[in-house]
Each structure stands twice: as C-alpha cells, then as structure tokens.
C-alpha cells in the first residue's frame with residue numbers, strides 16, 4: 426500500500442472533483458486502486474453487510490484495507506453473521522462502530538421504539554453520529570451506492586466530495602446494475618447476506634426493513650409506509 430500524504434480540505438475536494446471526471450468510465454477495481462494509492466491507510470470501505478461485493482473488490486485493490494461496519498444494535502442476526510464471515514475469510518480488517526448508547530439506554534432516554542416515532546432521530550443517533558466519529562481518521566471512504574437502486578441515488582458520482590464530512594466519497598460500483606452485482610457474486614463466490622435469498626432486496630435495521638413486493642424497487646422495503654427513504658448517511 427502506498428504511503429499517502431495528508432491533504433488539506435481544499436486539496437481533497439479538488440482531488441474528488443478531478444477523479445470523479447477522470448474515473449467516471451473506469452472499472453470498479455481501478456477506482457479503488459486510485460483511492461488506495463492516493464489515500465493509503467486514510468481510506469476505508471464502509472459496508473452494511475448486505476453483501477460483501479465492495480469489501481471483496483477493495484481486498485483485491487488494497488489487501489488488509491479497513492472495512493467499517495455500523496452495528497446499530499438493531500441488525501438482523503444474519504447481518505452480524507455476514508460481518509463475522511467477512512472478517513474470517515477476506516483479507517480486510519473489519520472495524521465495528523457502535524452508537525454511544527445501547528438500545529436499552531436509548532429507550533430509557535427517548536422511550537421505546539424511537540424508530541417508529543422519529544426514525545430521523547434514531548438514525549442520527551445510531552448511524553450518522555457514530556459514522557461521523559468513526560471516519561475521523563480517514564480522508565476518503567467508499568460505499569456500495571448504485572445509481573440503479575433508487576431515484577435518490579441516480580446521480581451518485583463514482584468519486585465525489587462529501588461536503589458534510591469534508592472527505593472524498595468513493596462509490597466504485599455506482600454504475601453497476603443488479604445484474605453486474607449478481608455476476609460478480611457468482612464469479613468470485615462473494616459472501617452475501619442470507620436475507621437476500623429470503624425476499625429482502627435491501628437489508629438494514631430489522632425494525633425498518635421488510636421484504637419487497639413484485640415490481641417494487643430494491644429500497645422499497647426500507648422504512649416502508651414512511652416518507653423516509655435514506656438514513657442520512659448519504660445526504
């Protein structure tokens with residue numbers, strides 16, 4: 426892994442904007458190789474453990490790369506099992522971030538089932554804040570966002586500027602379709618969350634995720650019945 430120099434925020438933004446243009450048509454592996462060559466250990470991959478495609482790609486581009494997982498305390502057991510399997514079989518370093526409060530502590534302060542009453546606050550406490558703190562030591566982070574997942578993700582750049590966090594945001598499979606993901610999983614035997622074989626198209630916290638119906642887009646099972654479509658991590 427290249428030893429990367431530290432960059433100022435202005436330099437990071439310029440790097441992101443230039444790379445977004447230069448790498449728009451590049452394969453995912455090339456995008457990840459650019460990220461690891463540019464940022465070295467100040468680059469991390471985030472994974473929801475819906476599948477391990479980006480973690481697998483990153484392990485090829487940068488063996489031993491940090492893979493950050495947010496354990497909200499509300500995950501399905503299958504998701505925790507996928508994380509443990511990734512840590513066991515892939516050449517990556519899995520880092521689990523947790524919220525400041527356990528679910529019981531949050532219930533005591535805000536009342537039970539905050540996710541039903543104020544999911545934005547629940548996500549802010551259990552996802553947005555812990556990720557913000559967990560990414561402090563990195564200049565760039567990678568996500569598995571894809572343009573075809575939902576209209577809110579249709580303009581995702583392969584490399585962009587995360588102004589809120591002051592970091593470079595890399596989405597190496599932004600241009601991939603579900604078929605591309607399925608082909609990569611089949612070709613490389615990549616770990617996937619068992620719930621994907623059980624009617625779930627997108628896997629998040631258990632209270633806020635349901636199976637999708639025929640014809641629904643992949644993220645329709647997230648916060649179903651509520652106006653909310655994103656957790657706030659990608660705003």
Ligand code: SF4
Pocket residue numbers: 497499539540543544545547548549551552629630631632633656
């Ligand atoms: S997805 Fe649901 S349970 Fe998970 S942090 Fe957000 S509101 Fe809370």
